[in-house]
Amino acid sequence: MFNAKQPKLNQTWREIHGDVYGAEPNTSGPIGGGVGYANLVEPTQDPVTSLDELLDALKNARSGDIVYLHSKARIDCTIRVHVENMVLEIPEEITLASNRGEGKATGGMIFSNSFATRPLIQAMGPNVRITGLRLGGPNPKPCLEHHHRSFAEGRGHQYYYKFPTSDGISCNQLELEIDNCEIGGWSHAAINLQAGSNHHIHHNFIHHNQYNGLGYGICHDRSFSLIEYNLFNYNRHSIAGTGRLGSGYEARHNIEIKHSLSHCFDMHGGRDRQDSTNIAGTWLKIHHNTFRCPKTAIVIRGKPEQGCKIYNNWFYQKSPNRSIRSEGHTQVRNNIYGLTNPKLLDGAEY
Numbered sequence: 001m002f003n004a005k006q007p008k009l010n011q012t013w014r015e016i017h018g019d020v021y022g023a024e025p026n027t028s029g030p031i032g033g034g035v036g037y038a039n040l041v042e043p044t045q046d047p048v049t050s051l052d053e054l055l056d057a058l059k060n061a062r063s064g065d066i067v068y069l070h071s072k073a074r075i076d077c078t079i080r081v082h083v084e085n086m087v088l089e090i091p092e093e094i095t096l097a098s099n100r101g102e103g104k105a106t107g108g109m110i111f112s113n114s115f116a117t118r119p120l121i122q123a124m125g126p127n128v129r130i131t132g133l134r135l136g137g138p139n140p141k142p143c144l145e146h147h148h149r150s151f152a153e154g155r156g157h158q159y160y161y162k163f164p165t166s167d168g169i170s171c172n173q174l175e176l177e178i179d180n181c182e183i184g185g186w187s188h189a190a191i192n193l194q195a196g197s198n199h200h201i202h203h204n205f206i207h208h209n210q211y212n213g214l215g216y217g218i219c220h221d222r223s224f225s226l227i228e229y230n231l232f233n234y235n236r237h238s239i240a241g242t243g244r245l246g247s248g249y250e251a252r253h254n255i256e257i258k259h260s261l262s263h264c265f266d267m268h269g270g271r272d273r274q275d276s277t278n279i280a281g282t283w284l285k286i287h288h289n290t291f292r293c294p295k296t297a298i299v300i301r302g303k304p305e306q307g308c309k310i311y312n313n314w315f316y317q318k319s320p321n322r323s324i325r326s327e328g329h330t331q332v333r334n335n336i337y338g339l340t341n342p343k344l345l346d347g348a349e350y
Contacts, residue, residue, distance in 0.1 A: 001140050001184055001208050002109070006032055006231065012255055012290045014314060014336060016344055021336045022290040022314030023253040025229065031255055032231030033132075033180035033203035034101040040180070041097040041131055043068035047108075051075050054088065054110075061094045069098040069108030069133055078138075082114040092125020092173070098133035100180050107182070111136030116164035119192060126174035126196075130181060135168050137185030140208035142236070142261055147212040165214055167192045171199065171223075179203050184234075187211035189219035199225035207233040210261045220281075222246040232264070233257040243268035243280040243302055250285040256293040263295050269302020269327065277302075278327065284308040291315050291323070292339065300326040311335060311347070320345060 012031070013022035029037035047070035048054045054075060057067045067090075069075070080086040088110070090096055100107030112120050115138050121130065143163075150160035165188040169178065172195035182205045183190040190209045193199055206217040215236030218227060222244050232238035232254060241247050256264045265286060270277035280302030287310065291297040297315055300308055308330040315323040318338040324330075333347030 002106075002134055002136060002182060006034055006205055007233075007257055009255065009257070012314075013288075014342060016336070019312065019334070020288065021312050021342070021344070023229075023255045023288060026253070028203060028229070029101070031203070031229045031253065032205040034205070035104070037101040037180045037203060039131075040099060040102055041066055041068070041095060043097075047071075047073070049073045051077060051080065058088065058090060058094070061091055063093040066095045066097055069096070069110070071099050071102075071105045071108055073098075073108035075108070075110045076112075077110065077120060078113040081112045081117050081120070087119060088121045089124045090121060090128045090130070093127045095129040095131065096121075096133070097129075097131045100132040100134065100182065107133045109134040109136060112166070113138045115139060115166060115187070117166040118188070119167035119170035121169045123169070123171040123173050123176050128171070128173070129177040129179070130169060131178070132180045134182045135190075137166050137168055137187070137190070137209070139166060139187040139211055140185040140234075142210045142212050142215070144212055150213075160213060165211065170194060172196060174198060176200070184208040188214045189216040191218045193219065193223035193225055194221045195223050197224040199223060201225055201227045201230065203229045205231045206238065207231075207235065210234050210236045212236060212261060215261060216240045220247045220249060225249045227251045228253050230254045231257060234259045236261040237266040238264050240266040241268060241281055242273065243270070244273070245279060245282055245305060247281045248283040248304070252285070252288045254289045256289070256291045256297070258292055260293045260295045263297065263299040264291060264293055265298045267300050267302070267304070269300075272301060280304050280327070282306055286310045287312045289313045296323065296325060298324045298326075300330055303328040304330070307331065314342060318343070320347075
């Protein structure tokens with residue numbers, strides 16, 4: 001599942017009449033991070049190479065410290081998670097780092113093969129940064145048969161949730177930053193933003209989080225985030241949210257490579273929560289993204305309280321109504337449609 005070679009992509013943006021459409025890299029390096037990423041972290045102490053060293057370093061870390069994972073480390077948390085429900089807790093203002101993208105380095109790896117890893121990493125305070133490493137989960141598969149047995153055959157949610165689910169990184173604090181990481185194999189969410197604001201998720205390769213019924217790259221509850229310069233592939237929804245008030249995201253300069261189990265970017269509405277509303281979050285901005293996946297790109301399953309703006313994206317589908325679904329409070333303007341000879345359309349109101 002983890003591969004040092006990210007897929008090579010042709011041009012992911014177009015310039016038309018001086019405006020850019022689709023995802024364009026910035027000065028920090030390539031979309032998805034890796035080789036050429038500019039904001040690498042240097043170790044300030046001996047790199048950790050084992051789980052015990054990592055736990056000790058996190059326990060003794062003080063504000064501003066860098067806990068650095070050795071480039072060749074492969075830290076297996078499976079047994080401790082299964083037996084002790086272990087969680088790697090990162091204190092406030094601590095950076096957990098490795099060297100993904102330095103030369104040919106793929107970065108140190110932390111993983112769990114226990115299906116009930118919820119989560120593997122927890123941000124315990126504000127201003128936590130996770131950068132330059134790989135984070136592997138226990139279940140990269142869509143598990144379509146289990147979903148079919150649960151719902152098409154009528155066994156229901158109780159049966160479905162007998163099979164445990166997993167989260168990679170969870171946060172209910174402020175200002176989490178995750179950058180230049182490769183994260184995959186998590187059946188609930190690779191990154192679960194339960195609460196907090198000013199989260200910044202950028203320059204990551206997030207893939208194979210596709211457990212049917214869940215399967216999110218980045219999931220929001222009552223949280224706000226900026227999501228930019230990420231590569232997505234083989235997720236059920238690459239970005240999603242519960243749609244509760246006090247939630248929203250801006251997604252820009254991200255690329256959907258090719259494969260998605262369902263639509264790519266999502267926000268739930270009141271019917272999903274069964275709370276007698278039609279609210280789909282507080283606000284959304286989705287712009288300058290490239291969707292090369294043939295699935296519907298964006299589905300807003302209700303009405304964002306302050307509205308949703310969708311503009312300057314490059315969609316695989318050749319028309320807005322095949323690329324976007326929304327139930328109101330949504331402006332769609334100045335996007336291009338179709339992979340070859342894309343057509344610029346002014347937009348529509350939902």
